[in-house]
Amino acid sequence: MSLLSVRNLVIDYAKTRALDGADLELAQGETVGLVGESGSGKSTLGSAVGRLLPRSALRTEGEVVLAGEPVFDLPPGRLRHLRKRHLGFVFQDPIASLNPTMRVGAQLRLVLGRGGDVGFHLGRVRLDDARVTRAYPHQLSGGMAQRVAIAMAMATSPELLVADEPTAALDSQVREEVSDMVFSLAAEAGTSILWLSHDLPAVARRCDRVAVMYGGRVVENGPAREVLGNPVHPYTAALAGASPAAAAHGTRLEPVPGRPPVLTGPAPGCAFAPRCPFAVERCEHERPEPVRVRDQHVLCHRAEELADQRVPEVTA
Amino acid sequence: MKLDKLSVGGLGCLVVLVLFALGGLAGLGGDPDAIVGPRLQPPGPGWWLGTDNLGRSVLPRVMEGVGTTLLLSSIAVLLTAALSATFGIIAGYRGGYLNELVMRLVEVLYSFPAIVLAILVAAVLGPGQLAALASIVLVTIPLMTRLVRAAAVAVSQRDYVTSAVISGARLPRVLGRHVLPNVAGTIAVQGTYALSVGIAVEGGLSFLGFGVQPPQASLGVLIQQGGTYMIAAPWLILGPGVVLVVAILAINVVGDGLRDRLEPRETRSLT
Numbered sequence: 001m002s003l004l005s006v007r008n009l010v011i012d013y014a015k016t017r018a019l020d021g022a023d024l025e026l027a028q029g030e031t032v033g034l035v036g037e038s039g040s041g042k043s044t045l046g047s048a049v050g051r052l053l054p055r056s057a058l059r060t061e062g063e064v065v066l067a068g069e070p071v072f073d074l075p076p077g078r079l080r081h082l083r084k085r086h087l088g089f090v091f092q093d094p095i096a097s098l099n100p101t102m103r104v105g106a107q108l109r110l111v112l113g114r115g116g117d118v119g120f121h122l123g124r125v126r127l128d129d130a131r132v133t134r135a136y137p138h139q140l141s142g143g144m145a146q147r148v149a150i151a152m153a154m155a156t157s158p159e160l161l162v163a164d165e166p167t168a169a170l171d172s173q174v175r176e177e178v179s180d181m182v183f184s185l186a187a188e189a190g191t192s193i194l195w196l197s198h199d200l201p202a203v204a205r206r207c208d209r210v211a212v213m214y215g216g217r218v219v220e221n222g223p224a225r226e227v228l229g230n231p232v233h234p235y236t237a238a239l240a241g242a243s244p245a246a247a248a249h250g251t252r253l254e255p256v257p258g259r260p261p262v263l264t265g266p267a268p269g270c271a272f273a274p275r276c277p278f279a280v281e282r283c284e285h286e287r288p289e290p291v292r293v294r295d296q297h298v299l300c301h302r303a304e305e306l307a308d309q310r311v312p313e314v315t316a
Numbered sequence: 317m318k319l320d321k322l323s324v325g326g327l328g329c330l331v332v333l334v335l336f337a338l339g340g341l342a343g344l345g346g347d348p349d350a351i352v353g354p355r356l357q358p359p360g361p362g363w364w365l366g367t368d369n370l371g372r373s374v375l376p377r378v379m380e381g382v383g384t385t386l387l388l389s390s391i392a393v394l395l396t397a398a399l400s401a402t403f404g405i406i407a408g409y410r411g412g413y414l415n416e417l418v419m420r421l422v423e424v425l426y427s428f429p430a431i432v433l434a435i436l437v438a439a440v441l442g443p444g445q446l447a448a449l450a451s452i453v454l455v456t457i458p459l460m461t462r463l464v465r466a467a468a469v470a471v472s473q474r475d476y477v478t479s480a481v482i483s484g485a486r487l488p489r490v491l492g493r494h495v496l497p498n499v500a501g502t503i504a505v506q507g508t509y510a511l512s513v514g515i516a517v518e519g520g521l522s523f524l525g526f527g528v529q530p531p532q533a534s535l536g537v538l539i540q541q542g543g544t545y546m547i548a549a550p551w552l553i554l555g556p557g558v559v560l561v562v563a564i565l566a567i568n569v570v571g572d573g574l575r576d577r578l579e580p581r582e583t584r585s586l587t
Contacts, residue, residue: 014398050374050482052482053479055412080486081484083482083483084482087482088482089479089482091478091479093475095474096474097476099476099494099497099498100498101498102493102497103499108487110480110493149479152479153482206578
């Protein structure tokens with residue numbers, strides 16, 4: 001049975017639709033990279049997992065099941081226990097994820113409860129505990145603060161860690177180190193990871209599976225190597241083609257033309273259709289249903305045809 | 317914590333005023349109710365600030381008045397701070413109908429001019445110290461609650477609050493350990509402004525006869541009594557008047573310093 005299951009989730013804000021029927025499955029111990037542009041809905045999906053959406057967000061449809069519990073239909077007490085036992089979050093801005101008015105040690109102790117070993121947990125993220133324990137968050141560097149945040153999130157050995165671009169605000173030097181730390185700690189504790197990012201190749205390198213979001217839906221979802229190496233959905237292919245790391249020296253990077261959509265209601269067809277070089281009339285009017293191509297689940301009317309003719313031609 | 321020179325000066329003034337009031341309490345200026353000499357005498361030996369219309373020495377009366385006014389305002393402001401912090405934080409954190417309820421109630425209070433509200437309270441409770449206290453609380457509560465709420469709304473969206481919620485913290489801990497300390501600066505700054513408003517409200521209400529009742533002295537009472545003899549005996553109104561101005565000015569200056577210190581404009585970049 002899967003640890004996390006998001007089914008046809010639709011989240012609306014006052015005038016915009018953040019999620020437009022997103023589906024995601026995550027098995028115990030699995031690491032999944034959730035990739036998408038700003039505004040694709042990945043942060044909303046991440047927050048929805050813990051029912052941490054702002055008050056203005058409205059769940060219009062769908063459900064989120066975490067460890068067998070329907071997250072959106074739980075009474076407050078059960079929700080609190082669910083979060084406490086099963087969830088950890090790491091955020092983008094490391095300094096903002098620590099309370100500026102409390103010393104690091106006191107904050108960690110608050111999470112650990114009585115009898116918690118602050119030194120042990122700081123040691124796990126390789127921080128010299130005596131100095132860090134007494135420090136206030138503003139006295140730490142971004143990398144150190146993020147490691148403290150990771151220690152706090154992993155302190156309870158949660159079953160699922162949601163990491164919302166935890167390395168985006170860090171120096172490139174410490175970026176790798178922090179990512180390594182998260183993945184090794186998670187592997188040790190048997191924690192599943194949902195890693196949100198807009199860096200497809202970086203995510204594909206570390207995660208078992210990759211889910212690509214576009215226009216509030218997961219458009220392609222499959223084993224990391226397959227999604228990056230043999231993308232089926234034209235959007236994934238375009239993303240892979242726009243990555244500087246993957247391009248051979250001397251070749252041009254191909255940008256994805258156009259802008260991501262801002263939805264106000266359900267997309268009438270495929271949200272990518274206006275930017276898609278393969279779009280046919282059907283794509284504009286009919287919402288694609290997930291189809292299975294090779295090992296991937298893809299939301300594309302022409303997935304099977306395109307898979308046969310080797311998609312990287314998108315970039316031509 | 318460092319304050320700028322002006323604020324340190326203001327703080328110094330306040331300390332002097334408190335010492336002055338404490339000195340009065342210790343009887344350094346003499347008995348505020350004793351008749352010591354002829355009526356309406358200008359300052360001189362035996363009555364360093366002159367005598368009033370009953371022949372009482374003005375100095376001990378001003379000392380008592382400062383004490384009464386400061387004590388009354390301080391208690392009222394502490395009450396305001398406690399109530400505003402509670403309602404502002406809950407409204408800001410929970411939002412929804414609770415927020416609407418608190419904000420609409422506060423706006424009703426806010427729509428009354430301060431002194432009109434104070435007179436209304438005095439009319440209901442009857443003139444006296446309690447009326448002055450309640451008036452100050454009701455006059456200062458709207459602004460502070462609104463600002464605490466605004467600060468709490470911002471703090472509630474911070475990642476560390478979300479982290480605390482995920483880690484299974486109950487509401488009292490989230491509010492007490494994470495939200496309250498981070499809006500404490502706002503409460504402190506607004507507290508100083510509320511204190512100066514409180515002193516002004518007490519002065520106004522007592523001046524009109526609805527606040528502190530003679531023979532007990534407060535700055536408002538003294539100014540009211542002195543006003544009658546402003547031409548014949550200007551020292552009667554000068555002493556308490558100057559003290560009132562100094563107190564309010566000093567408190568506002570300290571408040572400005574605190575605000576600059578505790579609520580710096582956030583220019584820090586993300587990384």
